[in-house]
Amino acid sequence: MTGISTTEQLSATTLLRFATAGSVDDGKSTLVGRLLHDSKSVLTDQLEAVTQASLGRGQEAPDLALLTDGLRAEREQGITIDVAYRYFATARRRFILADTPGHVQYTRNMVTGASTAELAVVLVDARNGVVEQTRRHAAVAALLRVPHVVLAVNKMDLVEYAEPVFAAIAEEFTAYAASLGVPEITAIPISALAGDNVVEPSADMDWYGGPTVLEHLETVPVSHDLTGCHARFPVQYVIRPQTAEHPDYRGYAGQIAAGVFRVGESVTVLPSGRTTTIAGIDALGESVDIAWAPQSVTVRLADDIDVSRGDLLAPTDDAPAVTRDVGATVCHVADQPLSVGQRVLLKHTTRTVKAIVKDIPSRLTLDDLSQHPAPGRLVANDIGRVVVRTAEPLALDAYADSRRTGSFLLIDPADGTTLSAGMAGASFAEVALPGAGGGPANDDAEWDF
Amino acid sequence: MSTVTTVPEGTVNPYALSHLDSLESEAVHIFREVAGEFERPVILFSGGKDSILMLHLALKAFAPAPVPFALLHVDTGHNFPEVLEYRDRTVEKYGLRLLVASVQEYIDAGKLRERPDGTRNPLQTVPLTEAIQRHRFDAVFGGGRRDEEKARAKERVFSLRDEFSQWDPRRQRPELWQLYNGRHAAGEHVRVFPISNWTELDVWQYIERESIELPEIYFAHEREVFNRNGMWLTAGEWGGPKEHERTETRQVRYRTVGDMSCTGAVDSDATTLDSVITEIAASRLTERGATRADDKMSEAAMEDRKREGYF
Numbered sequence: 001m002t003g004i005s006t007t008e009q010l011s012a013t014t015l016l017r018f019a020t021a022g023s024v025d026d027g028k029s030t031l032v033g034r035l036l037h038d039s040k041s042v043l044t045d046q047l048e049a050v051t052q053a054s055l056g057r058g059q060e061a062p063d064l065a066l067l068t069d070g071l072r073a074e075r076e077q078g079i080t081i082d083v084a085y086r087y088f089a090t091a092r093r094r095f096i097l098a099d100t101p102g103h104v105q106y107t108r109n110m111v112t113g114a115s116t117a118e119l120a121v122v123l124v125d126a127r128n129g130v131v132e133q134t135r136r137h138a139a140v141a142a143l144l145r146v147p148h149v150v151l152a153v154n155k156m157d158l159v160e161y162a163e164p165v166f167a168a169i170a171e172e173f174t175a176y177a178a179s180l181g182v183p184e185i186t187a188i189p190i191s192a193l194a195g196d197n198v199v200e201p202s203a204d205m206d207w208y209g210g211p212t213v214l215e216h217l218e219t220v221p222v223s224h225d226l227t228g229c230h231a232r233f234p235v236q237y238v239i240r241p242q243t244a245e246h247p248d249y250r251g252y253a254g255q256i257a258a259g260v261f262r263v264g265e266s267v268t269v270l271p272s273g274r275t276t277t278i279a280g281i282d283a284l285g286e287s288v289d290i291a292w293a294p295q296s297v298t299v300r301l302a303d304d305i306d307v308s309r310g311d312l313l314a315p316t317d318d319a320p321a322v323t324r325d326v327g328a329t330v331c332h333v334a335d336q337p338l339s340v341g342q343r344v345l346l347k348h349t350t351r352t353v354k355a356i357v358k359d360i361p362s363r364l365t366l367d368d369l370s371q372h373p374a375p376g377r378l379v380a381n382d383i384g385r386v387v388v389r390t391a392e393p394l395a396l397d398a399y400a401d402s403r404r405t406g407s408f409l410l411i412d413p414a415d416g417t418t419l420s421a422g423m424a425g426a427s428f429a430e431v432a433l434p435g436a437g438g439g440p441a442n443d444d445a446e447w448d449f
Numbered sequence: 450m451s452t453v454t455t456v457p458e459g460t461v462n463p464y465a466l467s468h469l470d471s472l473e474s475e476a477v478h479i480f481r482e483v484a485g486e487f488e489r490p491v492i493l494f495s496g497g498k499d500s501i502l503m504l505h506l507a508l509k510a511f512a513p514a515p516v517p518f519a520l521l522h523v524d525t526g527h528n529f530p531e532v533l534e535y536r537d538r539t540v541e542k543y544g545l546r547l548l549v550a551s552v553q554e555y556i557d558a559g560k561l562r563e564r565p566d567g568t569r570n571p572l573q574t575v576p577l578t579e580a581i582q583r584h585r586f587d588a589v590f591g592g593g594r595r596d597e598e599k600a601r602a603k604e605r606v607f608s609l610r611d612e613f614s615q616w617d618p619r620r621q622r623p624e625l626w627q628l629y630n631g632r633h634a635a636g637e638h639v640r641v642f643p644i645s646n647w648t649e650l651d652v653w654q655y656i657e658r659e660s661i662e663l664p665e666i667y668f669a670h671e672r673e674v675f676n677r678n679g680m681w682l683t684a685g686e687w688g689g690p691k692e693h694e695r696t697e698t699r700q701v702r703y704r705t706v707g708d709m710s711c712t713g714a715v716d717s718d719a720t721t722l723d724s725v726i727t728e729i730a731a732s733r734l735t736e737r738g739a740t741r742a743d744d745k746m747s748e749a750a751m752e753d754r755k756r757e758g759y760f
Contacts (some may be wrong), residue, residue: 014467089648109623116626141695236486254478255474284477
């Protein structure tokens, strides 16, 4: 057989995970509804169900927000309570959208959505410009190190599609986000209600020469060049068939967290520090010479050394230091507080260890990035610096270097509640200065607190 | 300073994963997390395409070792014979252990009462939750996808259930990065959805790519059906057609496989995977909207069933 079928072509497309952030009245639901609707991702029966429900509530037109509000309580109250994930596709790319509620009290939801996102769309009402909430969203995107940020200046129809209005907002936002270290910012003037520049280019803004929101989502690079990343492989599970066919097979299963691994490479097992060589890599049934993040593979080692779940394999010449003292920024996501002296569990990659909260040096106000020293505890939706001492050493990277091996959870050992989302090292990226080389994340960085 | 740099636009990135590879890698990661963290996991297996896909992913995740989980089938008693045959053949082929929780047995024992509408899907909840308690399963894999239904769109990949198997959407743990929190108290369990992020089309494309065998009812074939509430149901001993309902022979296929009493067929010419995918890509109906009666009962039907312990 020659040629490539339609199906193969479709499956060769890439996947973009992105998150939306916006205040209640910025039109986020309308934008999401518009993206789904205009990309023809809303199917007839879904639209019918929404139309029926809208009529039942006495509304004349179908309320597209009902497409996204999945819970009884959300529909009753007309608000979005929780993160929902939506799926849509174009010929060029598949999308997973983390639809996060914009309420101030739901910072944890934006953190949840942003943690897996490669792009964040921050919505601004063109009439109001950059407000506190906008700065908060930019700060969360910067804190979580979302690689791409889109500023969608919405409701352009209500400011007569005026370029100077857009330009002023874009400039103010870009300056602020760049100061936090957001690496790439794209500003797009839109009207979600009228459909301007969401999927179709606007006829009323011929002064704008950039992409529509969808076009940008379709073309933004999703995979990063991994050759420059520190290679990291957290061991998830040991595969030992002990069958007649495979009496001696011993493989270490896991998902490559960052970088590239090659057969023949010298690797160090952490935290033990033992060194060996990669004898083989099995990529889900196929033997390969090279594998990279985020592939799930099974690694075989040349020497029969003690390796188990929770260990980390790293190139011998590029292994992280192990530590029991973790300095990090956390977003507190539980209703019960986090206090100095509290005993917790810390889950880092595939390893869960006992830990104690030694100090909470500061709490951050996202509105103006001001810090409040020694708050004693953090409550739901607080973001703060913590110092945690662990019972066993961890091979931890700075979050700035790896979102995967620099992140962790704090868990309540009593009831298993996820207490906090942690990011090791400095909070915000330093802005790259011309000529400045890369270096380890600096805890005393200007934007740290 | 981040060492992550983006590839300039217009160049081909040799390290980019296709969307199917990304989804596969994520699902395998989830299977292995559960194997590493739980004592007694089980895979819910109905013989439908989503559970067949899950089994395929589990086989790949642990190869060359066998899948370290048993299968649990909640048998409504109104299953398609082709699906049961497929189930048994698959279990045999991979040397798996199959447990069956039977709705019919519960009805015969007087522990469940047949509904007036004859639908048995909601009746699965009790046999399912009791089987989980009896076998003390602490992780239960389900093939639920978030694109299926709006309540499912809100569910986590790791979904904690209490001792009554209940889901409380307001008390879900935030799920951050790929750090799944599986902590639970004795008696509680976690429902795990490795294919949460797959869409119907992804499932079909992956099935084609991996040449996964499916029960024949997924492909167009001639079948005796009758129309009830706008759906083509298969005539059979389960209770259809009724006197006023007329049977006819149509060329149909199924998009989902569930209880015969509430799973409808769609008119179709698609006899191959390629043509099924073409039909689905062009369809203006969701698979549940097209063929599942149980979701049409009310706006919150799925949410309500899930709260009670349904998967």
